[in-house]
Amino acid sequence: MVQPNSRGFAAGTREPLLRVDDLHVEFDTPRGTVEAVGGISFEVDPDQTVAVVGESGSGKSVTALAILRLLEGGWISGGQVHWDGQDLVTADATAMRRVRGDDIAMIFQDPMTSLDPLYPIGNQIVEAIRLHRRISRRAARERAIELLEQVGIPDPRARVRSYPHQLSGGQRQRVMIAIALACSPRLLIADEPTTALDVTIEAQVLELIRELQREYHTALLLVTHDMGVVAEMADWVVVFYAGQVVEQGPAARVLGAPRHPYTEALLSAVPTPATDKALPLTVIDGAVPGLADMPPGCRFRARCAHAWQRCTDEPPLFELGEGRQSRCWLREGSEMDGAPVLPAADLSPAAGREVS
Amino acid sequence: MSSVAAPARAAGRQPAEDDLLCVRDLVKHFPVTRGLLGRTVANVRAVDGVSFRIGRGETLGLVGESGSGKSTVARLVLRLLRETRGEIVFAGHELTGMRAGELKRLRRRMQIVFQDPFSAFDPRMSIADVIGEPLRAHRLADGRSARRRAGELLELVGLTGTDLDKYPHQFSGGQAQRIGIARALATSPELLVCDEAVSALDVSVQAQVLNLLRRLQRELGLSYLFIAHDLNVVRYISDRVGVMYLGQIVEEGPADELLADPRHPYTRSLAAAIAGAGPPGSRRRVLARGEAPSPSDPPAGCRFHTRCPAAFGRCREEAPALRAVGPDRTASCHLLERPGQEART
Structure with a gap:
């Protein structure tokens, strides 16, 4: 089992906002069923920015979509997504609709996939607001103009009438952010939000997201390939490789002194x-x-420069203290260097120090 | 010269005997037509007075954002596009206005590597044919000899001869880019134009391809025109860097110096905008405001003035010329002007 709130050592026993627990996702392919996400666990605290980083095929985007149950062609085959006292994996459609947009909003790399080319952007923001808030059309429109202004769209009163194709890529992403923030979500999931931009x-756009986060107290789950x-941006970083978490910890520590050979190699x-x-x-x-x-x-x-005999066994995630984890046999016993040792009751009996 | 464009001076270092490529005052306008009669209503000034030189064995990096004209420069150099005016001198030959037959002989001495190698390959061709195609097109080899040469080229780029009978879809993105490089090298070119050649690759694979390009340059004495938007990648691979904005080079100089101490406000914005260039919150970014205007209607005066954090009155009226701003460095900004420092042609 995963240690509940592994960062609790330093931060007391604060409940995380989002807790992804041993998430598995499978897809059907011509070659049979494959597991794209193989037991992912991490948490997002209120106001925190957590970056999920990895290369293509690491399962980072699939994980983001699975949290909101937006998977196409794939399904969650195990694990839980704890949000606000409920498990989103088993939540019914009504509950999911409330969570999406109202509690958790999502933006993507290409805003054109989410914006409707047939409607002016103002209408689309009004729609988003009125889906979750009982306010008049006129009030929603005023709010839309306010949001456009806030995300830095020049001349917002005229721009509400623009169609998506009349905006630049950067402006479209700003509109997406405006829609995402329309209902002051507590968590924003952003999947490569700036990858397509100059x-x-x-x-x-990164500066804008940071400013709005401060103002709305929105936590951010940022999916990116860009170290x-x-x-x-990140307070906390979760490094994905081939559908697994290979390392996680405070961003400054992981980037400054990575403890998994993959993270280390990726950085250099x-x-x-x-x-x-x-x-x-x-x-x-x-x-x-x-x-x-x-x-x-x-x-x-x-691909590992440090691989040895032991590596033919699948390594568990080793606890390195302060919630840092590394999935590498070289870290076995690493928690001896100063980090608190987990209470025996939280260890699965056979696996010694492993946590998943 | 159009009224708003600065008199474009040859950017960068002085001409040298071993220059492989010398581009002078290159201009490319694309007409925007309207109506049945195709009346020209405007010109997209994609490239508007660009000059640079590349020595043998040297790499010039061109950086800039979308619409800066960097890819148009590449296509002009390779004669995939016809210039509106300007000079392109390759290995001592003036390419502009050259007859087709003569051009073809020179063309095999310059090749391009694209961002997406898959789009450049015919999926039904084996790798042997993909690499052998330019050899046959230029009548350099045929049949068995083309196949032998293709095998050698595959090994040169770190693949094996056994890959010859495979098809493009059997390769990963990184391997496909190696094949793209092998194909570009088939005609033994002296100049390789790399147009965002590593931009689409995952970082672990990007490093492999960058190392490969550097090794090939060392072994074969290649010159590169390396076009990319990633400043760190460009700095790593380039000897010199030119920064393009709305069809013009606004700053040029040795790669390390230019990025360690950018002088033009646009280069400074680019350098400051590299995510993670410093610890979070440790600095005020020098941010370019707003977005780049359309190249069909570039601003009067300095083209960057609409976004420049340091713009003043003169910037709105008068286009700054490229001037020397240090040994071997040029930039076009009124703020950097000191008397008697205009760069020589």
Whole structure:
């Protein structure tokens, strides 16, 4: 079992806002059923920004969609999503409708997938507001203009009448953020929200999200492949690899001193302004294994510079203290260096220090 | 010269004997037509007075956001587009106005690597045919010899000869990009234009391809025109960097110096906008305001003035010229102006 609120050591026993617990997601493919997400657990606290980072095929976007039960072609095959005293995995359609938008809002990489090209953006914001709030059309329209202004759309009173195609990519993402915030959700899930944007626009949108988070006290679950965005935004980071969490912890600690070989390699593979140009970049050999032919043992083993005999057994997530975890045999016993040892009752009997 | 464009000076370092490519005052306007008669109502000034040089074995990085014209520059250099005016001198030959037959002989000495290799391959062709195609097109090899050469090229880019009979869909994105590079190298080019060649790759794979490009450059003495939007990637691979904004180069210089100490407000915005460039909250970002105007209607004066945090009266009226702002560096900004420092052509 997962240790309830593993960050409780430092933060007392505060209930997390969202607790994803041993989530499994499966998909049907021509080659049979594959598991895209294989037992993911993490938490989001109120006001916190949690970044889920990984490469394509890591299961990060699937996890985000599964939380809101928006999976297409796939299904949750195990685990729970705790939100507000209920399990979203088993919640009925009415409850899910209330949660979506009202409690948890989501924005995507490409706003055009969520905006209706046939309606002016103002109508779409009004719709979103009136779906969850009993207010008049006129009041909702005023609120829409206010929201557009807040997300930095110039001349919002005229812009409410614009159609999505009349806006730039950056402005469309701002409109999506306005719709997402229309009902002051407690959690915003953003899946690669700035990946399609130019860097100066990305910077503006990230800044906007941060400002609005402060104002609305919205927690953020940010799905990204970009370590730079993680460094910029996240309090907590969860590193995904091949459908599993391989490492998680406070963002500054994980980025500053990663404790899993994959995180370490991922960080040094990205050139930074400090990278020595005289040297080749650190590479991770090979590619992410396909879901249908996942190797036994550690899923990163074939690409890992530190792989040894032990890695043919699947490593559990080891607790490293302060809620930090690493799925690497090299970390077995790591909690001995200062972190509190878990009470014996929370350990599964056979697995020693493992937590999942 | 149009009235708003600055007199474009040759950017960057002075001409040298070993220049492989020299682009001077390159302009490309795309007419916007309307109505049955195709009346030209406006011009998209995609490239508007761009000059640069690339030495043998050297890499020039071109960075800029969407609409900056960097990919149009690539297509002009490769003669996939005809310029409106300007000069392109490749290995001592003036390419503009050159006859087709003559151009074809030079064309095999310059090749391109695209962002999405799959879109450049015919899915029904085996890898041997994908790589062999340019050899046959330029009558450099045929049949057995083309196949042998394709096998050698695969090994050069880190794949194996046994991959020759496979098809594009059997490869991952990183492997496909290696095949794209092998195909580009088939005609033994001297200049490789990489247009966002690593942008779509996962970071772990991106590093592999960047290392490969650097090794090939060292082994084959290649020159690269490396076009990308990721400043850190461009700095890593480039000797020199040109920063483009709305069809013009606004700053040019040695990669390390330019990014460590950007002088033009736009370059400074770009450098500050790199996510994670500093610890969160530790700095005030120098942010470009708003969004880039359309290249069909660029602002008068300095094209960046509508977004510039430092713009003043003169910026709205007068276009700044590219000037020397240090040894081997140029930038076009009124704030950087000091008498007698205009860059020489």
